[in-house]
Amino acid sequence: MTFQSEGQRSAESERFFADRSVDALMGSALSLTTELLLLSVRQHRIEEAVRGRDSRPAGGEVPLRPAERDWVRDRADQVVAAWLDPFGG
Amino acid sequence: MSPPAAPAPSLDLREDVQRELVLATRRYWAGPLYRRVVAGARRVGPVSGPDELERALARMPAYQAFGWLEQHLQTFKYTGPGGLMPAAERQRQVIEAMLAASEGRHPERLVLDPAMRLPDYYRDTDFHLVPGGIHSRSWDGVVYEWAAGTATMMQNESTDVHDSLARYLATVTPGRRILDVGCGFGPTVRALARALPEATVTGCDLSAPVLRLAHHRALAEALTLRFVQANGEDLGPFPDRSVDLVTATMFIHELPPPALRAMLRAARRVLRPGGRLVVLDFYLVPGGTLGRFFHLGHARRNGEPFMPALLELDLPAELRAAGFSAPQISPYPPGQPLDRLPESWRLPWTLIEAEALGGSDAA
Numbered sequence: 001m002t003f004q005s006e007g008q009r010s011a012e013s014e015r016f017f018a019d020r021s022v023d024a025l026m027g028s029a030l031s032l033t034t035e036l037l038l039l040s041v042r043q044h045r046i047e048e049a050v051r052g053r054d055s056r057p058a059g060g061e062v063p064l065r066p067a068e069r070d071w072v073r074d075r076a077d078q079v080v081a082a083w084l085d086p087f088g089g
Numbered sequence: 090m091s092p093p094a095a096p097a098p099s100l101d102l103r104e105d106v107q108r109e110l111v112l113a114t115r116r117y118w119a120g121p122l123y124r125r126v127v128a129g130a131r132r133v134g135p136v137s138g139p140d141e142l143e144r145a146l147a148r149m150p151a152y153q154a155f156g157w158l159e160q161h162l163q164t165f166k167y168t169g170p171g172g173l174m175p176a177a178e179r180q181r182q183v184i185e186a187m188l189a190a191s192e193g194r195h196p197e198r199l200v201l202d203p204a205m206r207l208p209d210y211y212r213d214t215d216f217h218l219v220p221g222g223i224h225s226r227s228w229d230g231v232v233y234e235w236a237a238g239t240a241t242m243m244q245n246e247s248t249d250v251h252d253s254l255a256r257y258l259a260t261v262t263p264g265r266r267i268l269d270v271g272c273g274f275g276p277t278v279r280a281l282a283r284a285l286p287e288a289t290v291t292g293c294d295l296s297a298p299v300l301r302l303a304h305h306r307a308l309a310e311a312l313t314l315r316f317v318q319a320n321g322e323d324l325g326p327f328p329d330r331s332v333d334l335v336t337a338t339m340f341i342h343e344l345p346p347p348a349l350r351a352m353l354r355a356a357r358r359v360l361r362p363g364g365r366l367v368v369l370d371f372y373l374v375p376g377g378t379l380g381r382f383f384h385l386g387h388a389r390r391n392g393e394p395f396m397p398a399l400l401e402l403d404l405p406a407e408l409r410a411a412g413f414s415a416p417q418i419s420p421y422p423p424g425q426p427l428d429r430l431p432e433s434w435r436l437p438w439t440l441i442e443a444e445a446l447g448g449s450d451a452a
Contacts, residue, residue: 019153026157030114030165038106064105072106076113084117087154088125 033083040075041068095190098180098231100171107171108238111162118158119434123383125151127430130379139382160390163218166236173235174220177228184228191305199304200317200326201297208320210345210395211295218392223296230302234274250438253422254338254369255280263365264333265289270321270352271340275303275314281336282312293319293326322351330361338369341441342396349399353411360445366413372399372439373420376430383430384437404441413443 041064064072100108129152133145146152167174177184192199207224215222217236223229258267258281265288269278272292281290292314294300300316307314319326321340335356341349356366374380381400388396405416420427421438 019148022150022153022157026154026161030161031170034107034110034169034171037110038103041102041106061102063099063102064109069109072109073113076109077116080110080113080117081121084114084122084154087122087151 029083033079036079037072037076040079041072044068044071044075095187096183097187098177098183098228100176100235103171104173104176105171107165107169108173108235111166114158114162118155118162122151122155122158123434124432126155127379130382136378138378139385142378142382143386156386156390159387160218163391167219167232173232177232177235178226181228184231188227188230188301188305191308192301194308195304198307198313198315199300200315201300202318202326205295205297205318205320207295208322208348210348214343214392214394216343216392223299225298227298227301229296229298230274230300233299234302234306237274237276250369251276251280251338252284254336254367255284258334258336258367259284261365261367262288262334263363264361266332267291267334267336268293268324268327268332268359270324270335270337270356271295271343272300272303272316274299275306275316277336277338278303278314278316279307279310279312282307282314289315291315291317291327293317293321293324295320322348322355324355324359327359329358330364332359333361333364335360335364335366336368337366339371341368341370342393342399344399345395346398346402349402350407350411353407353413357412357445362445362447364445366408366441366443366445368441369421370399370439370441371396371437372404372418372441373427374400374437375420375425375427377428380430380437383434387436408441408443412446414446416441416443418442 126146126149129149130142130146133142136142136145166172211224212222219232219236223233254277262285265285267278267281267285267288267290269281269290269292272278272294273296275292278290278292281288292300292303293316294303295318297318300318303314304316307316317326321337321344337352337356341352344352353366360366371384374384376383384400385397387393404418408416418439418441421440423440425431425438
């Protein structure tokens with residue numbers, strides 16, 4: 001994870017959680033899931049452009065448009081469920 | 090003719106996608122994952138209190154994931170690769186120009202105090218895990234506002250609660266002069282102005298950056314609101330008996346008990362006799378030990394160091410000691426059951442109301 005210093009993360013993990021492996025696993029998964037969603041959005045834009053539904057250059061990095069929001073939200077729910085469903089009781 | 094609107098800060102693709110990921114994770118966290126932890130906790134059997142439950146669940150995978158996300162999703166939200174703080178810092182010039190443009194319009198409605206001394210507890214606490222708090226950088230108000238849309242409560246709840254409170258206050262307010270303490274970027278005062286168009290509504294807060302944004306947002310909605318930088322512990326700029334209604338939303342849980350007592354006394358001072366104090370915060374925790382386990386865990390993992398102390402206070406006694414009568418404390422929205430946990434994780438919203446005693450009776 002790049003968003004906290006090692007010292008901060010260690011102190012917080014030791015304070016709240018016994019398993020350092022959980023910290024590493026969750027941190028990695030959070031970053032990777034975010035990247036996966038970003039890749040999905042880019043791929044979706046390319047597919048829409050290929051199908052002729054989007055006249056913008058394929059793979060554009062323009063901000064999300066309102067029409068894309070529902071698709072992104074549904075896809076985000078899917079990738080999060082795929083990540084967290086295995087954490088059973 | 091209105092001047093052209095200044096450019097507004099916005100999220101780029103990566104930042105917006107990260108925001109959607111954070112929201113989706115919050116939905117899962119507050120629903121299926123929370124329910125898995127609840128089911129696991131119920132299998133533990135009788136415990137002496139939240140600490141014993143914490144020890145019993147410490148190795149449970151679902152609880153480890155739940156706790157980790159409660160804490161680190163906040164950090165990720167603010168300072169991850171597409172986090173809100175780098176997004177705001179990247180647009181610092183846009184934000185400063187936007188705020189400056191609004192300050193040039195109706196400057197009489199924004200009263201900042203460059204000599205304001207921030208209380209130590211406020212300066213030294215990263216509330217909600219915001220690195221450095223929300224009081225020192227010109228773009229802190231924008232980060233705070235963006236973050237409110239991905240806070241622990243769901244996005245809609247974060248706005249609906251202000252509107253529903255305002256609708257309720259429109260039925261009970263004892264007069265037209267309203268002061269909102271700890272107003273932040275102004276969601277409650279804007280809701281009050283919409284629900285009570287005849288009222289004179291003022292918001293105060295310690296943070297200059299959030300007040301500058303609140304002023305900007307009020308002008309953008311063509312609402313006549315006044316914002317004053319002030320410490321809720323003394324409400325110094327406001328004269329005695331100058332207000333009919335004092336409100337505070339999601340504010341008192343961020344005060345250590347001595348500051349809360351001072352705030353209640355200050356609210357009593359500025360209220361006219363018969364005026365009303367209405368506080369919306371987190372105090373009545375449903376679901377017994379299990380409910381307290383979740384709430385105290387949230388306080389610990391979300392940068393809320395004074396939340397547990399609020400639960401320990403006898404608020405009716407504190408209100409009476411500060412010069413209020415007829416304290417009423419009830420779950421919010423009305424009718425929320427206290428004897429069982431909610432189906433999905435939610436903050437224990439509580440409405441706290443009291444009436445300012447007459448001058449000779451006041452403490």
